[in-house]
Amino acid sequence: MDRETASRTDDHQALRLWLRLLTCSQLIEREVRARLQGRFDTTLPRFDLMSQLWRYPAGLKMNELSRHLMVTGGNVTGIVDPLEAEGLVERTAEPADRRAYRVRLTRAGRKAFAEMARAHEGWIVELLAGLSRREQAQTYRLLARMKQVTMEAGS
Amino acid sequence: MDRETASRTDDHQALRLWLRLLTCSQLIEREVRARLQGRFDTTLPRFDLMSQLWRYPAGLKMNELSRHLMVTGGNVTGIVDPLEAEGLVERTAEPADRRAYRVRLTRAGRKAFAEMARAHEGWIVELLAGLSRREQAQTYRLLARMKQVTMEAGS
Numbered sequence: 001m002d003r004e005t006a007s008r009t010d011d012h013q014a015l016r017l018w019l020r021l022l023t024c025s026q027l028i029e030r031e032v033r034a035r036l037q038g039r040f041d042t043t044l045p046r047f048d049l050m051s052q053l054w055r056y057p058a059g060l061k062m063n064e065l066s067r068h069l070m071v072t073g074g075n076v077t078g079i080v081d082p083l084e085a086e087g088l089v090e091r092t093a094e095p096a097d098r099r100a101y102r103v104r105l106t107r108a109g110r111k112a113f114a115e116m117a118r119a120h121e122g123w124i125v126e127l128l129a130g131l132s133r134r135e136q137a138q139t140y141r142l143l144a145r146m147k148q149v150t151m152e153a154g155s
Numbered sequence: 156m157d158r159e160t161a162s163r164t165d166d167h168q169a170l171r172l173w174l175r176l177l178t179c180s181q182l183i184e185r186e187v188r189a190r191l192q193g194r195f196d197t198t199l200p201r202f203d204l205m206s207q208l209w210r211y212p213a214g215l216k217m218n219e220l221s222r223h224l225m226v227t228g229g230n231v232t233g234i235v236d237p238l239e240a241e242g243l244v245e246r247t248a249e250p251a252d253r254r255a256y257r258v259r260l261t262r263a264g265r266k267a268f269a270e271m272a273r274a275h276e277g278w279i280v281e282l283l284a285g286l287s288r289r290e291q292a293q294t295y296r297l298l299a300r301m302k303q304v305t306m307e308a309g310s
Contacts (some may be wrong), residue, residue, distance in 0.1 A: 021294075139301065
C-alpha cells in the first residue's frame with residue numbers, strides 16, 4: 001500500500017461510504033420487499049423478473065433472463081414456472097433454435113406488472129420524499145460518478 | 156397522489172436515483188464477493204457474520220446474529236456450523252439461560268477476520284479511488300440524509 005493509499009484509509013472514508021451505501025440500499029430494498037408482499041402478495045425476485053420482461057416485449061431466453069436480473073439469489077426457473085402457472089408469463093418457440101424458447105409477459109402479466117410498477121414508483125417517491133429535488137439530483141450525479149469509477153476499477 | 160407528488164414522478168427522478176443506488180451497491184458487492192472467493196476462498200455471508208462477531212467480542216446469540224447481519228439470505232446456522240468446524244468460531248454457554256448459547260470468534264477466527272477485513276478495506280479504497288476525497292465526502296453526506304429520510308418514511 002503506497003503512502004497516498006495509506007493516508008486515504010486512515011479515516012476509513014471509502015469504507016464508511018460503502019457501508020452507508022449498503023445501508024441505504026438495504027433499507028429501501030426491505031421496504032420494497034415488505035410492500036410487494038403486503039400489497040401484491042409477491043416477492044422482489046418475481047417483480048424484478050417481470051420488470052425485465054416488461055423491457056423486452058419479444059421475450060428473453062432463460063440465460064438472458066438470469067443475466068438481466070438486478071436482484072441476485074432468485075432461481076430463474078423457480079420464478080418462471082409459478083408465473084407461467086398463474087398465466088402471467090408464457091413460453092414462445094425460438095425460431096432459430098428448436099430446443100430453445102423465450103419467456104414473455106402475457107397480456108395479464110403486462111397488466112399486473114403495470115399496476116405493481118406504478119405502486120413501486122410511488123413507494124420510492126414516498127421513501128425519498130424527504131430529499132429535495134436538488135439533493136436527489138446531486139446524489140444521482142455522484143452515484144453516476146461512483147458507478148463509472150467502480151466499473152473502471154473492477155476486474 | 157397529490158399534485159406535488161405527481162409532478163415529482165413525471166421525470167422519474169426518485170426511481171432513477173434508487174435504481175442507480177442499487178446498481179452501485181451491486182457492482183461493489185459483486186467485486187467483493189468475487190475477491191473474497193478468489194483470495195480467501197470464502198463467501199460474503201461468512202465474512203459478514205464474522206464481521207458482526209468481531210464487533211461483539213463477548214459473542215452474540217443466534218437470533219441477535221440474524222438481526223445484525225447486513226447481507227440477507229444467509230442462513231445463520233448454515234454459516235456458523237462450518238465456521239465452528241474450522242475452529243474460527245466457538246459456542247459459549249449463556250449464564251442467564253441454560254438452553255441458550257452465544258457464538259464468538261476464536262483467536263484463530265479473530266486473526267483470520269483481521270486479515271480479510273484489511274484486504275476488504277483495500278478493495279473498497281481501490282474501487283472508489285476514482286472519486287476525489289471531496290466527492291466521497293459529499294456522497295457520504297447525501298447518503299446520510301437518504302438514510303435518515305428513508306428511515307423516517309419507512310413503515
